[in-house]
Amino acid sequence: MDNRETIRPFKFMECSLLPLSTGIRVQTLRELRAALPSVPRSSIYYHFWGKMLRPHIAESEYINDFASWVDGSLGDTELAEALSAINPVTTDLGEIRSLLEDILDGRLEEDGFMSWKKSDREFYFIACKKLMFDTGRETDSLRNFPLAVKTASRESFFHHFLDARRRSSEGKDDFSLWLEQFGSETEAVRRRLEKVDSYLFSLGELRNQIVSILEKGLLKEGK
Amino acid sequence: MSSILQKYGEVIGFPAMDGLMAIADRLRGKKIVHVNSTKAGGGVAEILLSMVPLSRELGLDVSWEVIEGDEAFFACTKTLHNSLQGMSGGLSDLQGEAYMETNRRNAERLRPILEEADYVFIHDPQPAALLNLMPERKGKWVWRCHIDVSAPNRSVWRFVKKQVEGYDASIFSLPDFAQPLPHPQYLITPSIDPLSEKNITLSRAEVVRTCEDLGVPLDKPMILQVSRFDHFKDPLGVIESYRIAKEHVDIRLVLAGGGATDDPEAGEVLERVREAAAGDPDISVLLLPSDAHRTINALQTASDVVMQKSTKEGFGLTVSEGMWKKKPVIGGDVGGIRLQIINRFNGFRVRSPEGAAIRIRYLLTHRWKRERMGVNARQYVLENFLITGQLRNYLSLLISLDGGEGQWERWI
Numbered sequence: 001m002d003n004r005e006t007i008r009p010f011k012f013m014e015c016s017l018l019p020l021s022t023g024i025r026v027q028t029l030r031e032l033r034a035a036l037p038s039v040p041r042s043s044i045y046y047h048f049w050g051k052m053l054r055p056h057i058a059e060s061e062y063i064n065d066f067a068s069w070v071d072g073s074l075g076d077t078e079l080a081e082a083l084s085a086i087n088p089v090t091t092d093l094g095e096i097r098s099l100l101e102d103i104l105d106g107r108l109e110e111d112g113f114m115s116w117k118k119s120d121r122e123f124y125f126i127a128c129k130k131l132m133f134d135t136g137r138e139t140d141s142l143r144n145f146p147l148a149v150k151t152a153s154r155e156s157f158f159h160h161f162l163d164a165r166r167r168s169s170e171g172k173d174d175f176s177l178w179l180e181q182f183g184s185e186t187e188a189v190r191r192r193l194e195k196v197d198s199y200l201f202s203l204g205e206l207r208n209q210i211v212s213i214l215e216k217g218l219l220k221e222g223k
Numbered sequence: 224m225s226s227i228l229q230k231y232g233e234v235i236g237f238p239a240m241d242g243l244m245a246i247a248d249r250l251r252g253k254k255i256v257h258v259n260s261t262k263a264g265g266g267v268a269e270i271l272l273s274m275v276p277l278s279r280e281l282g283l284d285v286s287w288e289v290i291e292g293d294e295a296f297f298a299c300t301k302t303l304h305n306s307l308q309g310m311s312g313g314l315s316d317l318q319g320e321a322y323m324e325t326n327r328r329n330a331e332r333l334r335p336i337l338e339e340a341d342y343v344f345i346h347d348p349q350p351a352a353l354l355n356l357m358p359e360r361k362g363k364w365v366w367r368c369h370i371d372v373s374a375p376n377r378s379v380w381r382f383v384k385k386q387v388e389g390y391d392a393s394i395f396s397l398p399d400f401a402q403p404l405p406h407p408q409y410l411i412t413p414s415i416d417p418l419s420e421k422n423i424t425l426s427r428a429e430v431v432r433t434c435e436d437l438g439v440p441l442d443k444p445m446i447l448q449v450s451r452f453d454h455f456k457d458p459l460g461v462i463e464s465y466r467i468a469k470e471h472v473d474i475r476l477v478l479a480g481g482g483a484t485d486d487p488e489a490g491e492v493l494e495r496v497r498e499a500a501a502g503d504p505d506i507s508v509l510l511l512p513s514d515a516h517r518t519i520n521a522l523q524t525a526s527d528v529v530m531q532k533s534t535k536e537g538f539g540l541t542v543s544e545g546m547w548k549k550k551p552v553i554g555g556d557v558g559g560i561r562l563q564i565i566n567r568f569n570g571f572r573v574r575s576p577e578g579a580a581i582r583i584r585y586l587l588t589h590r591w592k593r594e595r596m597g598v599n600a601r602q603y604v605l606e607n608f609l610i611t612g613q614l615r616n617y618l619s620l621l622i623s624l625d626g627g628e629g630q631w632e633r634w635i
Contacts, residue, residue, distance in 0.1 A: 016619035021401035042631035124398035130632035
């Protein structure tokens with residue numbers, strides 16, 4: 001598959017994520033549960049994925065906004081831990097909503113007090129619009145690939161690595177999918193990319209990690 | 224790439240600049256107009272002073288119009304502003320008429336430009352009535368609300384709502400501020416311009432000379448609040464914090480601000496601040512012209528701790544400015560400041576003068592942590608609150624308006 005004639009170039013795309021108010025805000029677990037079925041799908045997306053593109057620090061304890069709010073504003077750490085176990089990479093948005101509902105139902109059934117406890121800060125459901133576009137940048141060389149990823153914008157990196165895992169039916173990022181055409185030559189790199197836990201880092205940290213894997217795998221190993 | 228875009232690219236990175244240019248390309252040939260109520264003074268004018276030239280550098284056809292009003296109009300819009308931020312008291316019939324009459328006059332003057340525009344951004348409530356006065360408009364209109372309307376005076380909000388519900392979209396800085404309206408409400412934070420006079424890096428010599436010229440000695444740690452003299456910025460609370468902290472650390476306080484042409488209350492607040500500061504040689508109250516950007520830059524650079532102890536705040540531009548100069552910021556735990564300051568990471572959010580005082584003492588006695596938080600603060604602004612990012616969001620919003628209410632994710 002290493003024939004230059006047939007190599008498909010990697011085209012760098014980008015996305016803009018625009019948050020929108022839904023007007024829905026809640027102060028208790030019961031209200032959160034009641035609101036979930038009616039919020040737009042994009043709101044579920046935003047509260048799981050949007051964090052990476054908005055002001056945040058990498059040290060956040062939880063990987064989705066529901067868990068952060070439940071712990072930070074309601075003080076229910078156990079529930080926050082359960083909510084943070086939802087893996088948005090392998091679960092589609094509809095399933096995520098159902099899982100959230102199930103976990104909340106369980107909690108509401110077992111602890112009457114928590115269902116009415118008011119948080120000190122409301123949870124605002126935020127929806128979003130995501131616009132994706134071609135940047136015009138592309139590369140077809142394995143040797144240039146690490147640098148091209150390193151110098152892509154954070155929105156582009158988000159689109160190709162984090163968001164791609166959600167879009168792909170196999171949970172694969174765009175970099176790995178592109179590298180597949182080189183067959184066994186890139187197999188080790190793809191395995192390493194697959195193992196990266198994308199949720200526990202800021203975008204900058206994550207990119208450094210990915211670039212390091214690409215550099216080691218594609219440059220230093222003489223590929 | 225023009226030399227100006229090149230300079231922005233050096234700050235935010237060229238890939239990010241390429242992304243901005245790619246979005247701008249999709250709006251080439253469209254006429255975009257911004258309308259607000261003042262050319263100088265205050266955050267809105269400052270943002271537009273940067274955003275309009277940057278948009279033009281990107282090849283966009285962008286203009287900026289300012290509505291003209293008399294004293295009665297601006298007294299009315301100040302009441303509107305205060306009431307929307309929760310102050311009691313409504314709009315009298317006379318004030319309501321002054322508001323509408325000024326908008327009618329401006330509508331006649333601006334009609335040719337606004338009716339032809341493809342996109343119009345109307346900033347804040349002052350010119351909001353222009354939409355209903357332009358029935359022949361052809362473009363999409365967006366109302367950009369910069370103020371904290373989380374708990375508005377209801378009668379005043381009803382008045383404003385009538386003016387803004389016909390817009391195609393509105394923009395608020397935080398979800399807390401959004402109000403029930405029959406159109407999409409986008410959430411976009413304001414920003415600062417890293418290349419403006421207020422935010423470029425100054426030489427140490429210029430900083431020292433500016434402080435000398437202002438009569439501000441650099442002999443002890445400086446606490447600084449830069450803001451308009453406005454009740455909601457709580458300058459009296461800042462003086463109280465300073466007095467409490469000064470019992471433990473020898474400090475100097477500088478309160479610097481200017482007036483905006485659309486703010487008739489500034490004189491009264493300034494007078495009260497001067498009275499409170501009278502007799503204390505370590506407090507400097509500086510009334511600066513609205514274009515004293517370099518002077519403010521020098522003061523922020525010279526300071527050790529920046530404060531923005533607001534009791535209401537749509538978004539604290541001075542918070543971002545201080546952070547950009549690697550200063551930890553102590554801010555009121557309100558509005559947009561909650562998004563800007565992350566406790567112990569880049570500053571502290573406080574709810575009282577006593578709270579501010581203890582944080583002042585902490586920062587001045589923990590130099591390493593102060594410096595670490597300052598470094599975090601600059602990086603945080605770089606990633607989240609620069610003009611290039613805000614413009615990118617505005618342009619994306621315009622593109623999204625043309626896509627209608629369909630799918631939430633789409634290719635453009």
